Amino acid sequence: MSGTVAPGPAGAVPDGQRPGPGPASVALRPLGYLLIGSVWLAIWLVAVLLLVGSVPYLAFADSDGLVEGVGDRLADPVEAVVFLLVLVPIAAAAVGAGGWYVLTASWPLAVLSFVYVVRALSPAYARQKLSFTARAAWGSTIGPPTVGNVALSLQPVRATRFTDRVMRFYVAGWSLNVRMLLAMLPAGLAWVTAIGALAPSVPEVLHVVFGALTVLLLGASWTLGVRAFRGTCRPRRTTASGRCPPTSAPSA
Secondary structure (H helix, E strand, O other): OOEOOOOOOOOOOOHHHOOOOOHHHHHHHHHHHHHHHHHHHHHHHHHHHHHHHHHHHHHHOOHHHHHHHHHHHHHOHHHHHHHHHHHHHHHHHHHHHHHHHHHHHHHHHHHHHHHHHHHHOOHHHOOOOOEEEEEEOOOOEOOOOOOOOEEEEEEEOOOOHHHHHHHHHHHHHHEOOHHHHHHOHHHHHHHHHHHHHHOOOOOHHHHHHHHHHHHHHHHHHHHHHHHHHHOOOOOOOOHHHOOOOEOEEEEO
16 A cells, blocks of 8 residues: 555644534534444454454364364375365465454554544644545555545544554555565464364374464564564655655545
8 A cells, every 4th residue: 555644744734734624523523433433443353352262262162073174184185285285375364464454454443533532522623624535546455346546544634653653554454565464374374273282182292382383483473574564654754765655635
């Protein structure tokens, strides 16, 4: 995704550049931002519960059947190849990369919405717009296919150091980043090994092996993910840097 944040240094958007909100908008926007933030927070919480909760559920719900099913597939050479080279990588991509994008695309929007709730209740922001929507080029963001450019909303009109930091994750969560996608694959594999580490029907030695692999894979994803994250666009970076060209002009 291209740079999609308010132009200029922090807090330097002139008041005359944007028309102020009407009385009805001023009165209703605290509730509106609260509802939007609650929805994004709920999405984030559901994603966390599914990612984390699925590990003990799959490990303990039917441990014997799980171990037996995996053993049967590994006993057949063809099924073993399909399982190890197709199914496991697909699971790693879905859980690792998919989990990262769902979590990182949701919580920044929740946090920004709650920031706007506080600002909407402050007299200092009564005559100002709080957020804007920018357009990202088609194919540059995650999500379902679209006909035209992608609308990226809830970006702060008045930037601060805090919102800049949140926007850094916003950009990372809505950008197609091959480095980040690859960095999250070990975490997806760690989801598989964590199930093996907890499953009661797995031999004790394999518990230790799977547990160690889980820690190592999570550490690898953390290290690679931090490196990939450092390469994402920073808020207000312009084309002069050669890193993060801006999107089209923001719309109200």
